[in-house]
Amino acid sequence: MxxxxxxxxxxxxxxxxxxxxxxxxxxxxxxxxxxxxxxxxxxxxxxxxxxxxxxxxxxxxxxxxxxxxxxxxxxxxxxxxxxxxxxxxxxxxAATRWHRLTAILWRLPDPPRRERDPPRGHEPPRGQRDPHGEPDPDGDQHSHGQQDPEGHRDPHGRQDPPGPYRYLLLVPRTGALRQRLQMLRAQLQLPLHSPHPAQLHVSIYTPGRSGGAPRLLHSRELDPRSQHLDLTAPIRHWAAGHSAALRLELTFSSNVSDPWDGFGTGKAVLEVETRDRAGxxxxxxxxxxxxxxxxxxxxxxxxxxxxxxxxxxxxxxxxxxxxxxxxxxxxxxxxxxxxxxxxxxxxxxxxxxxxxxxxxxxxxxxxxxxxxxxxxxxxxxxxxxxxxxxxxxxxx
The missing domain is CATH 2.10.90.10 (Cystine-knot cytokines)
Known part of the structure; x- marks a missing residue:
């Protein structure tokens, strides 16, 4: 009516x-x-x-x-x-879109070890006293990140050395990522071993400037079954700026690079969900x-x-x-x-x-x-x- x-x-x-x-x-x-x-x-x-x-x-x-x-x-x-x-x-x-970006992961060399640290694979048990008679507070850690104290065996039975494993993540900017886009979600697909440890610890850093120490952004326990790492916050911050590429340092407690080549360099997929900000x-x-x-x-x-x-x-x-x-x-x-x-x-x-x-x-x-x-x-x-x-x- x-x-x-x-x-x-x-x-x-x-x-x-x-x-x-x-x-x-x-x-x-x-x-x-x-x-x-x-x-x-x-x-x-x-x-x-x-x-x-x-x-x-x-x-x-x-x-x-x-x-x-x-x-x-x-x-x-x-x-x-x-x-x-x-x-x-x-x-x-409002239409949302998924973008599949190619990200590159470089395996970084291990940080210099202190003289008192034994060679990798021969770490003393946790709590063992060092040569000076003091308990070693870093018996299960190196630099930043966490170890996998028992290492990890791949499907062929080979055992990886204990962690941490450090990688440099490089994401080049593409035309699809315009500044007026609203970043809703970003997740990195990890080429994880299968089977994998029940818990995987990951820390996300921004590389230090002029050789400075990396700055910790986030640290969490990751469920290996998901095979996805949430990078929404750093991707959102980067997309709003003008940098040609995003660089992050990722530290894992276990090796995530298999089955990449022997040089420790490989590609991973970064999925980004966006919405137009035109509004x-x-x-x-x-x-x-x-x-x-x-x-x-x-x-x-x-x-x-x-x-x-x-x-x-x-x-x-x-x-x-x-x-x-x-x-x-x-x-x-x-x-x-x-x-x-x-x-x-x-x-x-x-x-x-x-x-x-x-x-x-x-x-x-x-x-x-x-x-x-x-x-x-x-x-x-x-x-x-x-x-x-x-x-x-x-x-x-």
Whole structure:
């Protein structure tokens, strides 16, 4: 029912503008006033009233003030709800993309060991005293990272030396990673051994500048079964800058490079999920494009200034006194703002044969409107009319 109100009101207000001098009046337009009266009657019928309601001769100022506060509160609530709904709808509809980037991992040499450290593979048991009689606090660690104290056997039964294993990760920037993209998720696929230790410790560092010590970004226990390492935070920080490549140092408690070549260099896949940041700016531009400034007669949205005074209803419709209303107008050629595949086909068939009708330029989205008016009992009320204000047009 309310949708019919909006449709009838659209036609009514277009004609009212012609009557009010906003546009030239066409010849023989409603010379006897029957069309305008019929439209006004239709609006009143949708409101459940036979005619304009009675208006008190001396309205109570306090009642008007109270009703206006209620009206303004309803308008604010409606705008807030619509804004949230639109943002949620557009956010959910925003396209996300997955990018598969090729990352390179270099096996870094082991850090220099202290003289008291035994050769790799012959570490003293944890807690053993060093030559000076002091317990070795680093009996299971070297530099930064954690060891795999028992080493790890590959599928052929060969045992890797205990960790840690250090790698340099290099991710070159590609054209797909633009600065205006929002980084949602980034994960590195690890070519892990199978089987693998139940727990795998990994530390993520940024390489030190000018030979300085690496800076720890994050350290965690990784489930080897996942075979993915979350790098969202460093990738997001890097993508927002201008560096041509991302460099990270990764330290694992076990060897993750098998089955790479003997030089300890290999490739891994970095999967990045992104969303375009264009957001509100692009939506605003699309809204402006709806105006019929450069549409060349194609389907677009025209703006109209409407006042209830023009139809003599300003005595019982108190707010808004006037408002900006839009309607859809224009032709619908092939592949232009088609609402559906059917509309696309219909436009194509119409271009080939005029026997088939062309799609029509009609509203695609609406906003509601709140009216502060007297009802049939002569009381001031605020009524919400859905689908009253056109916000977008398409061809259907």
């Amino acid at each position: 309310l949708r019919d109100v909006g449709a009838v009101t659209v036609t009514c207000l277009q004609l009212l503008l012609l009557a009010g001098g906003a546009q030239p009046r066409p010849r023989a337009w409603d010379e006897d006033g029957q069309q305008l009266e019929a439209i006004k009657h239709g609006i009143l019928r949708r409101l459940g009233m036979a005619g304009p309601p009675p208006v008190p001769h001396a309205p109570d100022p306090e009642s008007i003030s109270r009703a206006r506060r209620l009206y303004e509160r309803r308008v604010a609530e409606l705008r807030g709800n619509r804004s949230r709904e639109r943002e949620e709808r557009e956010g959910a509809a 509100r700016g692009a939506r605003r531009r699309r809204g402006l494009e709806e105006e019929c400034g450069k549409s060349e007669g194609k389907c677009c949205m025209r703006a109209l200034k409407v006042s209830f005074q023009e139809i003599g209803w300003d005595d019982w419709v108190l707010a808004p006194r006037s408002y900006d209303m839009r309607f859809c107008q224009g032709s619908c050629p092939h592949n232009y703002r088609a609402a559906s595949m059917h509309a696309q086909i219909q436009a194509r068939v119409h271009a080939l044969s005029r026997a088939a009708p062309a799609p029509c330029c009609v509203p695609a989205e609406y906003d509601p409107m709140v009216l502060m008016h007297y009802n049939g009992e002569g009381r001031l009320v605020s009524s919400v009319f859905e689908d009253m204000l056109v916000t977008r047009c398409h061809c259907a």
